[in-house]
Amino acid sequence: MENGIKKVLEITVSDNRGKIEKRSRVVREGLFDWPSENPSLVGARCKKCKEVFFPKRFICPICFQEDTLEEIHLSRKGKLYTFCILERGPMGFDPPYAVGYIDLPEGVRIYSILTEADMKKLEIGMEMELVIESIRKTSDGEEIIGYKFKPVL
């Protein structure tokens, strides 16, 4: 894991005028801790109704009151609820890759890219674990860092 972090953090290169150019960025700030040695997804819990949300929200849609949400770190492991495998991908993505939904113990069912795209190795109900890594590269070579779930073997 540590090596993985180092690899991503070191993807900064100099352009021909010696200026340091950032060559990677997270897909959206605030979705997960990064950089971190033990990253997790960041959600919110309502202090009043105890409902958990991912990602963080502005306001609890159930209680509709100010200041009831607190930031929480979500479990790194969950169960695969459903999945599919893209053999043709949208611009910027390199198929085949799988996406699906993961049930986390906090009661959220969340969208995620999966590290495994072999149908034979994916099964509804299997245990999955969070990883933070590059999800794609932009046309000018910038790595986009996002979250994925991988099967726990």
Next chain:
Amino acid sequence: MGKKSSDINSNPSYKDVECLEESGMREVSVIGVGMTPFGKFPERNVLEFGVEACFKAIKDANMDPKFIQVAYAGHARTGQLQGRECGIGQSVLWELGITGIPISSVGNFCSSGSTAFREAWIAVASGMYDVALAMGVEQLSVRLGKGRPLTSDGIELLTSLGFVPATFFANLAVRHMYEYGTTKEQMALVAVKNRKNACFNPYAQYQEEVTMEEVLGSPMIVYPLTLFSCCPTGDGGAAAVLCSKEIAKRFRSDPIDVAACALSSGVYQKKKDYTTLFVTKEAARQAYEFSGISPEDVDVAEVHDCFSISELVHYEDLGFCKKGEGGRMIETGATNIDGKVAVNPSGGLLSKGHPLGATGMAQVAEIVWQLRGEAKGRQVENPNVGLTHCAGGFQESLELAEVSSCTVLLFKK
């Protein structure tokens, strides 16, 4: 129609009828429809589809264009693809000499056209106008990234994480197969049936049959959906003229009544059940309650078969069969043209293609032709009640969410 069910997840009660008289609204009829052939026409201008469709609809209504008092234009991607966020309706009607009246755009994902129809219905039903025009247009053949799955509007974060509409329905299909034993063959039957129906629809993009083997053997796009299980994109336009029922017979002897126009948006639900579109159940509940029509009364329906699995789930959510029975329903032939409820006699999106904003209005045209008895070669025998259903767009949510818009429109002779 504003009435809200106390528990959205319970089965809708079809007995609880809120009828038209109580709502204080007027009865509305459709007196003219028209559409262009659907297909890929990159050499044409998007406005031409609107001009052709509106001209045909107004002629079909035997009406002088000066009677049109208000108009709504549905389109979903003309802003992004053509730099026409606004003004489609004005420019189309300008060409037809219809100027000065209130005209506005309606954008609501795959339901843009049917939402424009609903706005026109409200305008007449409210008593503010007597005659209204609704149109839907789209031209997707000019988009970049052809041959790749179409991305959706309005979900920047999900799109940046590799989500496309096909993944939503492929994920749904895998879960539906897991929970209800729905098979790939049952899903493929949707494409086989709809492509067969389209052989008799001169407006359809594809007018040739496909076999089960061809559907299952076509290239995989997003497992478990193959190429022939996904609707093609396309270009086209469709339009309808609506007026108060009171004056309808001045124009045509066979006006078709609008029994209900319901619109819903994605329903929030914690750990949503992925085998149901609650957005469809909610729009259907509103439409059935408003009209007093029940699912058993529907003779012919045009539903949003964007992917093969979608049509099976719509059977369930529209109340045509029990939950989980969609796959078995198509196997019995109940949704064939000669079945209990004919679904997608036009060939559906799988055959016509899906020019987003035009789709909902093309469904209206097909149902009006069916109820008039004008659908040559694909005519359902003497139908009395018709339904159209559109559902599309997605919430910007990483928690499992819903399709963002859904219309259910009901028509009767």
